Amino acid sequence: MFGPLVVKPIKSKGDKTGAWRIKLRPKYLQKDCIACKMCVLICPEACVRGKEKNTYNCDYNYCKGCGLCAAVCPKKDILMFEEEFAGDKK
Amino acid sequence: MKELLEGSRAVAEAVKLCKPGVISAYPITPQTHIVEELAQMVASGELDSQFINVESEHSAASVVLGAVATGVRAFTATSSQGLLYMGEVVFNIAGMRLPLVMTCANRAISAPINIWNDQQDSISLRDAGWIQLYAENNQEVVDFHLMGYRISEDKSMMLPVMVCMDGFILTHGMEMVDMPEQEKVGIFLPPYQPLYKLDPAFPISMGLLADPDYYMETRFAIKETLKDALQFIPKVALEFKNIFGRDYKDCLVEEYHTKDAEKVIVAMGSVCGTIKEVVDEFRKKGKKIGLLRIISFRPFPYQRVYEILKDIPRVAVLDKSVSLGAYSPLAIEIKAAFAGKKKAPQAISSFVAGLGGRDITPESIKDILRKLTQKEIDLEFIDLKPELLKESYGD
Amino acid sequence: METDTLFKPGHTACAGCGQAIGAKLVIESAGPNTIVVNNTGCLEVFSAKYPESAWNVPWIHSLFENAAAVASGVEAALIYLGKKANTNVIAQGGDGSTADIGLQALSGMLERGHDILYVCYDNEAYMNTGVQRSGLTPFSSATTTSPVGAKSFGNIRPKKPMPEIALAHGIPYMATCSSAFMQDIQRKIKKALSIKGPKYIQMHVPCPLGWRHESELTLQVAKLAVETGLYPIVEYENGVLISKGEITPKPVEEYLKVQGRFKHLLTNPEAIKQIQDIADYNIQKYGLKKEG
Numbered sequence: 001m002f003g004p005l006v007v008k009p010i011k012s013k014g015d016k017t018g019a020w021r022i023k024l025r026p027k028y029l030q031k032d033c034i035a036c037k038m039c040v041l042i043c044p045e046a047c048v049r050g051k052e053k054n055t056y057n058c059d060y061n062y063c064k065g066c067g068l069c070a071a072v073c074p075k076k077d078i079l080m081f082e083e084e085f086a087g088d089k090k
Numbered sequence: 091m092k093e094l095l096e097g098s099r100a101v102a103e104a105v106k107l108c109k110p111g112v113i114s115a116y117p118i119t120p121q122t123h124i125v126e127e128l129a130q131m132v133a134s135g136e137l138d139s140q141f142i143n144v145e146s147e148h149s150a151a152s153v154v155l156g157a158v159a160t161g162v163r164a165f166t167a168t169s170s171q172g173l174l175y176m177g178e179v180v181f182n183i184a185g186m187r188l189p190l191v192m193t194c195a196n197r198a199i200s201a202p203i204n205i206w207n208d209q210q211d212s213i214s215l216r217d218a219g220w221i222q223l224y225a226e227n228n229q230e231v232v233d234f235h236l237m238g239y240r241i242s243e244d245k246s247m248m249l250p251v252m253v254c255m256d257g258f259i260l261t262h263g264m265e266m267v268d269m270p271e272q273e274k275v276g277i278f279l280p281p282y283q284p285l286y287k288l289d290p291a292f293p294i295s296m297g298l299l300a301d302p303d304y305y306m307e308t309r310f311a312i313k314e315t316l317k318d319a320l321q322f323i324p325k326v327a328l329e330f331k332n333i334f335g336r337d338y339k340d341c342l343v344e345e346y347h348t349k350d351a352e353k354v355i356v357a358m359g360s361v362c363g364t365i366k367e368v369v370d371e372f373r374k375k376g377k378k379i380g381l382l383r384i385i386s387f388r389p390f391p392y393q394r395v396y397e398i399l400k401d402i403p404r405v406a407v408l409d410k411s412v413s414l415g416a417y418s419p420l421a422i423e424i425k426a427a428f429a430g431k432k433k434a435p436q437a438i439s440s441f442v443a444g445l446g447g448r449d450i451t452p453e454s455i456k457d458i459l460r461k462l463t464q465k466e467i468d469l470e471f472i473d474l475k476p477e478l479l480k481e482s483y484g485d
Numbered sequence: 486m487e488t489d490t491l492f493k494p495g496h497t498a499c500a501g502c503g504q505a506i507g508a509k510l511v512i513e514s515a516g517p518n519t520i521v522v523n524n525t526g527c528l529e530v531f532s533a534k535y536p537e538s539a540w541n542v543p544w545i546h547s548l549f550e551n552a553a554a555v556a557s558g559v560e561a562a563l564i565y566l567g568k569k570a571n572t573n574v575i576a577q578g579g580d581g582s583t584a585d586i587g588l589q590a591l592s593g594m595l596e597r598g599h600d601i602l603y604v605c606y607d608n609e610a611y612m613n614t615g616v617q618r619s620g621l622t623p624f625s626s627a628t629t630t631s632p633v634g635a636k637s638f639g640n641i642r643p644k645k646p647m648p649e650i651a652l653a654h655g656i657p658y659m660a661t662c663s664s665a666f667m668q669d670i671q672r673k674i675k676k677a678l679s680i681k682g683p684k685y686i687q688m689h690v691p692c693p694l695g696w697r698h699e700s701e702l703t704l705q706v707a708k709l710a711v712e713t714g715l716y717p718i719v720e721y722e723n724g725v726l727i728s729k730g731e732i733t734p735k736p737v738e739e740y741l742k743v744q745g746r747f748k749h750l751l752t753n754p755e756a757i758k759q760i761q762d763i764a765d766y767n768i769q770k771y772g773l774k775k776e777g
Contacts, residue, residue, distance in 0.1 A: 002308075002311050002315075003310065004304040005298075005308065007537065015537065016495070038667070041506075041667040041668070042704065044498060047494040061494075066703070068701055071701050071705065111562060111565035112562055112565060138565075140564055142557060142558070144554065145589055145593035145596075148550075148554070148590070149554035152547060152551035152555045153555070156561075156562065159555070160558070160566075161566070162562035178548055289543055290572060293543045295533050
């Protein structure tokens with residue numbers, strides 16, 4: 001007899017940590033993006049994806065609203081909005 | 091083939107037969123000869139294994155943990171302070187259900203520092219989730235290592251095994267040992283097939299945090315598996331007998347003239363050799379004395395003990411360790427075997443002897459038998475020197 | 486959303502966690518043929534709580550202080566299996582499990598010459614247990630066990646020189662880096678893994694909770710630590726300094742004033758001077774000042 005000991009990767013992506021956002025959420029404007037991928041690199045949640053210019057966005061299921069993607073974006077193409085005023089609700 | 095071997099050499103030969111891929115150890119008396127022999131075998135190319143010299147027992151246990159988690163059979167050995175120092179890893183290995191065999195060359199615990207034999211070290215880790223087998227002689231030491239891997243790695247068990255051998259008495263003692271043949275070992279002990287392992291081809295996470303929703307089941311599972319081990323160890327002993335010819339019966343206990351005995355001594359390890367001599371001497375004189383030797387201290391064979399001792403009038407339990415502030419460890423178990431039962435010995439008296447390497451002589455055993463009357467003795471130290479207790483300080 | 490990453494979303498690190506940025510970059514740079522051995526600490530707790538795991542590579546946690554030793558066993562097993570050549574082994578932990586309780590195991594791993602990369606995520610205190618002082622807590626930092634009071638202005642000792650201690654083992658590669666300089670992390674991880682033998686990388690990772698700054702300041706705070714000279718970015722190969730993060734030094738106040746853990750110093754010019762001395766010493770020692 002065993003018990004809960006080992007986790008296979010299929011079980012990950014569990015907690016929907018997007019529920020943690022209380023103040024701000026990022027908005028990816030997708031206007032001046034140069035696909036430098038700094039937002040992808042810095043995101044502590046590993047929840048930013050994109051391929052070409054102006055295609056980057058984060059997964060709001062996991063985004064905790066830390067604001068680091070907006071802070072790192074060299075083109076100011078990611079802005080932080082009050083959670084209730086966010087224009088792009090998914 | 092029978093050979094005259096030092097106990098430590100015999101262990102090394104047995105381990106070599108089991109072909110561990112990783113060996114890691116840190117030196118501590120009286121374990122040293124075991125790992126020196128293995129290091130030499132690896133150095134000379136006799137044994138294909140990674141021998142990792144670490145900076146502490148904590149790391150020795152951690153290295154073998156990592157090796158087994160990667161799917162490779164491993165071995166380590168230690169004693170005394172070393173076992174305590176690796177204590178949290180010892181618990182960890184069982185908690186992660188990683189099969190392993192470790193030799194404990196039993197030695198006293200500091201303070202005062204003392205390099206000689208008793209069983210306080212392994213007894214102190216009795217709650218770690220390991221199977222603990224106590225050997226009487228070096229033939230058993232060899233055979234228990236083979237059986238240890240077979241038991242440990244079975245998919246129904248996946249728990250580590252500690253082979254406990256009395257320091258110096260067995261580790262440094264020369265005895266005739268019948269070394270198993272490699273071919274037969276190959277039949278008895280198949281290559282290690284892990285249930286899960288660290289492998290990039292199939293990534294898993296091991297050693298996760300388990301909160302109150304998950305922790306208890308891991309402990310319950312080990313408890314249940316150890317209960318199953320009481321059935322499984324005898325099966326392995328039978329397989330062993332069929333291949334190698336040596337019969338350890340159920341390999342949980344050994345009965346020596348217990349059937350009609352009026353007095354039985356219960357003990358573990360090499361002291362049972364001395365007790366057997368005394369039993370033989372008394373039996374020649376027509377006195378009905380017997381020995382019940384506990385081989386498997388964990389899991390503890392309560393039912394077997396009950397059946398063997400229930401009609402014995404007087405039982406003496408001889409411990410080579412203490413549980414300070416309580417009854418001594420083996421006595422606790424023997425008494426527990428009769429809790430709430432209809433039948434029980436009139437007296438289960440508890441004796442402690444041989445701590446820190448003090449000789450347990452035939453006279454010590456006879457002293458115990460003399461003191462084993464109808465009046466139950468809670469806990470008595472044998473061969474104590476009262477004059478040494480007169481030291482006083484601070485006046 | 487893609488799901489084929491090696492460090493997955495859904496973990497429970499605090500918002501803006503510097504260690505989460507670092508750990509993600511380390512494993513994504515190392516690639517899928519990597520086995521990770523993790524000490525106990527924030528990273529282990531927030532990334533691997535049953536039944537969830539953020540790790541899409543083989544990952545093991547044993548105890549607080551033994552990742553370096555467990556990794557040694559993993560590496561030995563891979564050698565025995567003939568699989569070491571195409572498998573990376575990374576051991577990792579926080580500053581406490583690396584420089585304090587795990588220093589012995591780490592030293593053993595470095596000295597024995599195992600082909601393992603050890604990564605220390607340095608957030609400068611025991612954050613997992615509630616911000617207690619470690620051997621890598623900086624001078625004058627307020628923690629829960631080096632608090633500020635009438636007779637105390639925080640931690641009384643400077644950081645243990647862990648990079649130098651690692652380097653003194655004669656290892657082929659040692660580098661420091663910062664979660665503010667992400668491409669630098671990627672480059673150093675790849676470089677380290679291209680070298681056989683024991684490697685040590687120490688990464689400065691802000692902890693918004695423990696350092697008491699807003700989550701969006703993680704980047705700025707980490708940058709300032711480097712730009713003031715308080716966290717020198719250096720890279721050594723075979724004992725030789727091969728790269729360094731050159732700076733136009735900023736005064737240390739700029740770094741101190743954005744964090745609650747140093748707030749008590751802002752009215753204490755003497756203490757600020759002592760911290761400036763540490764930065765100046767670093768700048769001189771490694772030649773960090775940009776020419777011209």
